Amino acid sequence: MQKVDAIVLAGGGLKGISGEETPFKGLLPIGDRLMLDYVVEALKGCSRIGRIVVVIPSAEGVALPEGAEFILNDGSLTDNIYAGMGHLKTDRMILLVSGDIPLLTTEAVDNFLECCEREKAQVYYPIIPQKDVERCFLGVRRTYAALREGTFTGGNLTLVDPGLFESNRDLLERLYGFRKSPLKLARVLGFSFVLKFLLHLLTIEAAEKRLSDLIGGQGRAVITPYPEIGMDVDKDSDLELARRILS
Numbered sequence: 001m002q003k004v005d006a007i008v009l010a011g012g013g014l015k016g017i018s019g020e021e022t023p024f025k026g027l028l029p030i031g032d033r034l035m036l037d038y039v040v041e042a043l044k045g046c047s048r049i050g051r052i053v054v055v056i057p058s059a060e061g062v063a064l065p066e067g068a069e070f071i072l073n074d075g076s077l078t079d080n081i082y083a084g085m086g087h088l089k090t091d092r093m094i095l096l097v098s099g100d101i102p103l104l105t106t107e108a109v110d111n112f113l114e115c116c117e118r119e120k121a122q123v124y125y126p127i128i129p130q131k132d133v134e135r136c137f138l139g140v141r142r143t144y145a146a147l148r149e150g151t152f153t154g155g156n157l158t159l160v161d162p163g164l165f166e167s168n169r170d171l172l173e174r175l176y177g178f179r180k181s182p183l184k185l186a187r188v189l190g191f192s193f194v195l196k197f198l199l200h201l202l203t204i205e206a207a208e209k210r211l212s213d214l215i216g217g218q219g220r221a222v223i224t225p226y227p228e229i230g231m232d233v234d235k236d237s238d239l240e241l242a243r244r245i246l247s
Contacts, residue, residue: 002092003050004113004159006043007084010036010056010099011074016235024057025233026099031247035233038102038246040065045106048113049095053087055080056099078173085162094165098156100233102242108226112157115222122164122217126155126224127204133227140241142230145182146200147207155229164217171214189214 010026022028026036036054043049044067052067057074064070073083081096088094095113097104116124130144130151142153158176165172171188178184186197189210196202204221211219233239 003048004093004095005051005053005088005090006049006095006097007081007088008036008039008043008052008054008068008097008099009077009080009084010039010054011080012098012100017233017239018236020239026054026056027062028233028239030102030239030243034062034065035102035242036099037065039097039099039104040068042104042106042109043095043097044068046109046113048110050092051088051090053084054099055084076173077176078169081165082169085165091162093159094162096158096160098232101156101229101231102233102246103228103231105226105228108224108228109157111226112155112222112224112229113159115224116159116220119220120218121220122161123211123215123219124159124222125219126157126222126229127152128155128224128227128230132225133230136227137231137241140231141237143182145185145197148201148203152223153227153230155224156232157229161217164215168215175211 012025014020014025020028028035040052043052051069053069053071055071055073058072059070071083071087073080085094112126130153133142133153144151144153174188175185178188186194193210208219208221233242
């Protein structure tokens with residue numbers, strides 16, 4: 001597989017997290033390091049990753065991790081992604097990475113990209129079986145969607161063709177924003193889609209086809225057994241878990 005570049009979205013406010021003084025999640029301390037450090041470290045260890053660009057609202061007075069390029073931008077999700085893409089100026093695939101998944105490992109990233117190699121597409125999105133989440137993180141609350149093939153939660157990596165992203169900016173922003181609300185995602189995709197989802201009749205193949213029709217390119221769901229990809233820090237209990245594991 002040709003190397004891909006990575007954009008780490010390291011902004012995001014602290015809604016749902018209390019008692020912290022940092023302005024945004026990427027700078028939350030975990031042990032003696034920043035949350036962002038763990039994400040960049042996982043990407044640096046992956047041989048399939050080329051350049052790493054971190055989009056961050058501000059870096060004043062912060063010791064940022066080495067091995068990545070940093071740009072300052074504090075816009076919407078798609079604004080920040082565009083800022084990263086504009087900095088990269090590349091036509092090769094780009095891995096979009098949330099900056100709030102400190103449990104991410106190189107092995108998990110490598111496995112996801114390896115799975116993406118198996119079928120040609122312009123957008124790849126990871127889904128993790130509930131049993132794999134509970135195997136590693138018993139009792140942790142995640143948002144799940146029940147499909148015909150099983151029950152899954154979404155991940156916080158997306159591999160995209162930058163050209164396709166350019167032509168689907170508004171749609172992809174909505175889909176990404178709704179990633180933790182299966183019902184909202186289904187509404188974007190249509191009534192029959194919603195009905196099948198509610199009746200647990202929706203298949204992965206049908207979801208891929210509908211997404212592909214909407215974006216004018218091939219979309220793929222990638223089943224991965226690595227729950228670290230889906231363990232973003234959204235609330236106090238998530239942060240406590242990350243600190244307990246990484247400290």
